[in-house]
Amino acid sequence: MGIVVQKYGGSSVADATGIKRVAQRIVNTKRAGHDVVVVVSAMGDTTDELRDLAEQVTPLPPPRELDMLLTAGERISMALLAMAIAQLGHKAQSFTGSQAGVITDSAHGRAKIIDITPGRIVNAIDAGSIAIVAGFQGVSQDTKDITTLGRGASDTTAVALAAALGAEVCEIYSDVDGVFTADPRIVPTARKLDRVSHEEMLEMAASGAKILHLRCVEYARRYGIPVHVRSSFSTKEGTWILADPTQGDPAMEQAIIAGVAHDRSEAKITVVGVPDKVGEAARIFEALASVEVNIDMVVQNISAAATGLTDISFTLPREDGNTAMSALARIHDEVGYDKLLYDDQIGKVSLIGAGMRSHPGITARFFAALASAGVNIEMISTSEIRISVIVDQAQVDAAVQATHTAFDLDADEVEAVVYGGTGR
Amino acid sequence: MGIVVQKYGGSSVADATGIKRVAQRIVNTKRAGHDVVVVVSAMGDTTDELRDLAEQVTPLPPPRELDMLLTAGERISMALLAMAIAQLGHKAQSFTGSQAGVITDSAHGRAKIIDITPGRIVNAIDAGSIAIVAGFQGVSQDTKDITTLGRGASDTTAVALAAALGAEVCEIYSDVDGVFTADPRIVPTARKLDRVSHEEMLEMAASGAKILHLRCVEYARRYGIPVHVRSSFSTKEGTWILADPTQGDPAMEQAIIAGVAHDRSEAKITVVGVPDKVGEAARIFEALASVEVNIDMVVQNISAAATGLTDISFTLPREDGNTAMSALARIHDEVGYDKLLYDDQIGKVSLIGAGMRSHPGITARFFAALASAGVNIEMISTSEIRISVIVDQAQVDAAVQATHTAFDLDADEVEAVVYGGTGR
Structure with a gap:
């Protein structure tokens, strides 16, 4: 049997009891004959606690040092998990992102994986060990400094490792049973999806479904990795995310609709009365790009011929709202728009x-x-x-x-x- | 001016306030024109808390994983210290033991430094940065695994780095003013020593004085590193530990007595009625060596000619008491001694x-x-x-x-x- 990559989130390893329960699951998979590589997040709220510590020292921590600090979180959880597995009589070795060969660019706090060179992981599993890898972190190709991949990126580490190792599946464990047709807190009768395609999951993640990180799904789709999203608190099958959900089951017809997603984290800005001339919209979005604001939806009303003016509305992450409004205010005279409307409701x-x-x-x-x-x-x-x-x-x-x-x-x-x- | 290596213990960086105070001290040294390399321990009781976590998971943590876990402690303190220095307007970069080039053997939990290859530290200080290095940790030359040097070994990291960098002084900061002629808790009128020789400090450390780690003093003596032991809570001069304390001050006569040390951590074992024959003592101490018990003092009474029997007494760390008694019990028939006496008072x-x-x-x-x-x-x-x-x-x-x-x-x-x- 092949390699199984399992990823456990912070809520699954929140304390010693959780770590022991997860260790038992990992050992069960190993005993079933698989080679197991585990990616683990920091325990419970550790990452937030470390951020708080940094804030007590300085309001603006240098990104390199913040990454050095935050990576202590997975170092703790992965070592404890390896100990718990050893206690169950199996060999286990923990590896930092750097040791696992997670090579990234140098963008501290939001680094991108450039390459994975998992030589030490391969050696460990060849020697019969279970390999435990720190999620969320890597090492910069250029500076050799420790980097982090951004919040929730342990999922991405897991799928990227699965791709590099040619794993047969990447299992993402959390505290929910799988991917649902809608958020069960809003729709109590939401159904768990048994299978969903990579591209549907990508749209759901981009539309606010929080179960999987967007970059993780992109990675899975690009490398065709089967991802199994399931609960670490039960043994039920979760949701399989596959290139072709009907594969291997020709009788099954793919559902027309996978689900309904929602997102309350955006705000809307309307630039009212923009002169309807070539290049005006470009100037507006260049101004936003220059301050690294990510735009989601954009709508431009048809110009009212009588006035020669048009309105441009767009949505963006609410946390970028102030930055965007300031950037637009700075180009007011240049663009000559009428006014700005901001709506975060x-x-x-x-x-x-x-x-x-x-x-x-x-x-x-x-x-x-x-x-x-x-x-x-x-x-x-x-x-x-x-x-x-x-x-x-x-x-x-x-x-x-x-x-x-x-x-x-x-x-x-x-x-x-x-x-x-x-x-x- | 040259390089100054400063080492701050856990009590000096126990919280955000302590970290900021230490950062200010470091920046003062930098502003005085020195290149500064800082070695830092884990914050307050962090190391003990991490040990407790491990104990909750398993009574016998694999040493490799315990080292991985414990090294998270300095990772946190060093990153926070670098942030606090940045907040004061100076460049600072933190480095793990591995990044700082602290190469050790593979004896997890008590690794010995084999070599220091401080290329990244040199580059950092050449670029005008203050380098912050994690104490207590290194990387195994053979396995590339993370190692720790044993309790209190951050002092050793500091002196070893000072030697490798050709530093002009290694300053060891703690919560006491320096080395005293006796423990001030026992002798309130104990005097702070202004200067003491490496060899005297070595004997004091070996005799129970806890101010400096024994291996640190050995390192300082071997490489002739001037060590300045002082308080991080005051600006008073502490105690200088020098190859020749009278150097540069020919008028000064070295004191006859440096101080009085005491140690309550040992126990005494007496092997009563050992046949007074060649090789009997060797067998006893071989048995103790085979279970890695460190012997301190040894006394053999003159054989009472009438009986042909002798008594052998020795002292050892109290924590090795059980191990030693068991090892001696196992060779009872072979040696044919009379009985064993154990005294931990x-x-x-x-x-x-x-x-x-x-x-x-x-x-x-x-x-x-x-x-x-x-x-x-x-x-x-x-x-x-x-x-x-x-x-x-x-x-x-x-x-x-x-x-x-x-x-x-x-x-x-x-x-x-x-x-x-x-x-x-």
Whole structure:
């Protein structure tokens, strides 16, 4: 049997009891005949506690040193996990991101994986050991300094390692049973998906589903890694994320709709009264790019011929709101727009499904469901397999529920159970 | 000006306030024109807390993983210290033992430094940075695994780095003002020594003085590194440990006696009725060596001719007591001794001074002081510059006080102040 990469989040290893439970799971997989490589996050809230310590020392910690500090978190959890496995009678060795060959660029705090050279991991598993690898961290190719990959990036470490090792599966363990058709806190009858395609999962992650990190899914899709999202608190099958979810089961027809995602973390900015001339929109988005603001949806109203002016609206992460407004204020005279409107009381609701490609009428059904729930649509954006709308934040729950029901996604009974105490 | 290596113990960096105070000291040294390399221990009780965590997971943690775990402690303190220095407007970079080039053997938990290849440290200080190095840790030459050097070994890291960098001085900061003629908790009128020789400091450390780690002093003597032991809570001069304390000050005559040390951590074993034949003592000490028990003092009574039997007494660390007794029990039939006596209610009192070499009568004066204080001597051992006696543990304080007074070491007033809260 081949290599299995397992990733355990902070809530699964929050204390000694959790670490021992996870160790038992790992040993069970090893005893079933697999080579096991484990990626682990820092225990519980350790990373936040370390950030607090840094804040006590300085409001602006140098990024290199912040990375050095934060990587202590996985160092603790991985060593303890290796000890717990040894206690169960199996060989285990822990490896830092650097030791595991996770080579990154030098962008401290949000480094990108450039390459993985897992020579020491391969040696360890060849020698019969279980390899425990620190998630979230790597080493800069240029400076040899320790880097971190950004919040939630342990998932990415796991999938990237799975790709580098040619693993047969990457299992992502957390405190939920898998990927659901909607957030079970909003839709209690949401169903767990047994299978979903990489591209659908990518759209769901990009639309606010928090179960998997976006970069992790991108990696899985690019290298065709099967990902199994499941709970570390039960032995139930979770959700398989596959290149082709119907593969190996030709009788199965892929569902038209995978699920409904929502996102309350964005804000909307409208630039009112932009002269409708070539290059004006470009100037606005260049100004935003220069301060590294990521834009999500963009809508430009048709110019009212009488005035020669147009309105441009876009959404962005709410945390970038101030930066964006300042950048736009600075180009006011140059662009000559009328005024700026800022709205952080918005929410995004997205319908995702590969079946959209071949099934017309999905958009009409979606909008009808929203209308019957009394939800007004402020902005619309679509991809090949996704329709997203911006609505009033207070109406997000109603919009998600109505959409979920309209597409027959409701289960007969409540399925979702959340096991852990702390967040991921 | 040259390179100054400064080492700060856990009590000096116990919290954010301590870290900021230490950062200010470091920056002051840098502003005075020195290149500064700092060695730092883990914050306060971090190392003990990490050991507790390990114990919650397994009673017998694999040494490799325990080292991986414990090294998280300095990772946290060094990163925070670098941040605090940056906050004061100076460049600082932290380095793990491995990054600093601290190459060791593979004996996890008690690794020895084999070599120091401080290329990255040199580059950092050449670029104007202050280099912060994790104490207590290194990397194995053979396995490339992370190692620790044993409790209190950050002092050793500092002196070894000072030697490798050709530093002009290694400053060891703690929560006491320097090296005293006796433990101020026992002798309130103990005097701070301004200067002491490497060899005297070595004997004091080996005799129970806890201010400096034994291996650190050995390193300093071998490479002739001037060490300045001082408090991180005051700006007073501490104690200089030098190859020749009279150097540069020809008018100064070296003191005959440097101080009185004591040690309550040993136990005594007496093997009663050993056949007085060639090779019997060898068998006993081979049995102890095979279980890695370190012997300190050894006394063999003159054989009573009538019986052909002799008694052998020796002292050892109390924590090795059980191991030693078991090893001796196993060779009972082979050696044919009468019985074993175990006494852990002993204490060792040592008088140390390079002046002993040229001043006869020291031993007589020492023993007379003990006698007048009513202290009975159980064992005696001497070196060229040290006399040690084993006494009843309850009489250690009286023995130290009487000796201190007999050699005119008492100051006119109380000098010692202990600043910190936690231990080193």
